[in-house]
Amino acid sequence: MGFRNTSVWKSLSNLPFVRNFTLPVGGFCFVVALNVLSNGFDVAIYNTIQAMDAFQHTFGDVCVPNGVCHISTTNLSLLNSIPYIAYAAALFMASFIGERFGRRIVYILMNIICLCGIAVSYTAKSYGQILAGRCIVNIYTGMEGWLIPMFTAELVPPPVRGAMVTMYVFGRLIGSLIIGIVAYATASISGNDSWKIPVAVLFSAPSLALLLTWLIPESPRWLIRMGREDKAIASLKYLNDGYPGYNRRTSVAMISNFFALASGQAFANTYGTIFIKSLNVYNPYVFTIIIKVGGIAGALTFLLLVDHVGRRVFYFTLAPLAAVCMMVVGGIGTVPNPSNSAKLVIASMFPCYGFFLLGSFVPLGTLIPAEIPSPRLRDKTAMAAFTVQNLTNFVTTFTLPYLMNPGYANLGAKVGFIYGSFAFVACIWAFFYYPELKGRSLEEIDLMFEERIPARHTSSWKAPCQDIVAEKLHNNDPNPKRQTAEYIEGL
Structure with a gap:
């Protein structure tokens, strides 16, 4: 809110091209750009990885005596042509759903389908499975091809409509280039990781697009055609920045829940016992109890003092200390062959981190969606905030083993740098956006x-x-x- 009144914001908002956008329209275009990049990823990835030796060996049906396999002409033809049938079917499906139930539901559904197709492809062990995965992903690209250009044309202002709709073509090319670079970097890796890593990259765009679904309004033109004038007016007000106060509250609730999970909770909680066991310096089960006790102490401290000292005091006192704990873990993790003393220092950071985390990020992530929403959007804001929390929890929990373990990123304790960085960014964000609500009535x-x-x-x-x-x-x-x-x- 304060930033909008600054000279920097006013200067930016008066720039040519930019002045045609409100923040909601800009947010919509950003999310659409993610989907366009994802389309470029999906189109290019299969065309690229099918040339990799490991891919040919895994899914090939023609093998020579020396053990080298390749995909037969028939199977290669089917792998690249059958998905277009899925694409065509998706166009009809998206058209039916979009006209009957709205554009927004198509947007959500297509990203879920994309994630399902990527998961099928990533776990593929047979030719039939990789073909099925590519067909499912092509259902996404078909739905996206129907939705994005039309949806963009319906929502963006006339002076920039041509450029923003044409971005669909440009964004696909950029996505193809990015995935080509990724495939080039992984092609020399031995084994299935050479093609699996590029496929794993595909998870990024649709996951983030789903996370930002709250930035996607329903098309007011579709709402008018359906006779829903009140909702059409509300959508137009949103696109024209008519509810900036509501936007701020919802974004604060959602971002606070994101940081609550992105600051390392999965590292200490879900995988803490396994990690402590890998250090081989202390009984991991006893240490898990100590971590839980530290968390309880932090939560109890917050419960007893939050209404006396305030929310921001807790955020700016304990949250930076949680970040420091993660940075210490990451820093010691850079030492080759650390001593038992160094490993004990790493282990000791976890109970401290549990105290600081449960005394700042986690309870504030629960508290803010309960007290900050506007009366008319209270249920929707809370739902959006806890949806972000759940998605962030899934992403961090899913990716952490790949970040830590040998054979993948192999960061080990150095993942502390990632979560510590998120925690420090959270503190900077909170300084500008997290309000003090101590003693305030609704x-x-x-x-x-x-x-x-x-x-x-x-x-x-x-x-x-x-x-x-x-x-x-x-x-x-x-x-x-x-x-x-x-x-x-x-x-």
Whole structure:
């Protein structure tokens, strides 16, 4: 909110081309660009990896006496042509769903289908499975080909419509180039990792696109055709930045939940016992109990003091310490053949990290979606925030073994640098965007956001007058005879 009033924002918003965008339209275009990149990834990846020796050996059906296999002419033809039938079927399916149920549901469905197809391809051990995976991914590309150009044309402003719709072609080329570079880098790797790593890269774009679904509104033109004028007006208001206060609250709730899981919780919680066991310096099960006790102590400290010292105090006191713990783990992980003493230092960071994490990121990630949303969007904001939390939990839990273990990224303890960096970024973000809500009634929070108070000034902000808050509540109360004083908390 505060940033929009700065000279930097005003200068950026007056630039040619940029001045045609509101933040919601810009967010929509960013997410669409992710899908276009994903389309480029998907189109190019199979064309590239099918030339790799490991791919040919795994899925080939013609083998010579020296053990070298390759894919027969028939199977190669089917692998590259059958998916176009899936593409054609997807066009009809997307058209039917999009006209009946809306553009947004097609967007969500196609990204889920893409992830399913990538998973089938990544785990493929037979020719039939890799063919099925490619067909499923081509269902995504068919749905995306129907949706994205039309959806973009319906939502972006006329002065930039041509450029933004044409971005569909340009973005596919960029995606193809990126995946070509990835395949070049992995082609020299022996074994199936040479083709599996490029396939794994495909997970990135649709996963992030799903994570940012909240930036995708329904097409107001489709809503009008369906006779839903009220929702069409709401969508237009959103696209024209008519609800900036609501946007800020929802984004704060979602981002706080993202950082709660991206700061290393899976490292200490889900994989903590396995990691401590790999150090071979302490009983991992005893140490797991110590980690849990540290977490309980942090949560209890937060519970007892949060309403006395405030939310931002906890964030800026314990969250940086959690980041330091992860950085220490990563730093010692760079030492080749660390001593037992160094390993004990790594292990000792985990109970400390548990205390700091459960005293900052985790409870605040739960608290903020409960108290920050606007009354009209409370359920939707909470749902969006906890959806982000769940998706982030999935991504971090899924990727961590690949980041740590030999044969893949083989980072070991150095993954602490990744999670520590996220934690430090969270602290910087919180300074500018995380408001202090200690002692605030929900009505005060509404006024605070309506007045666009910058987060760093919310600690000292005073409600202008009790009567204003009472009048606001009275005007929103369906039963005006109720005593508004019953709803004024702590004034």
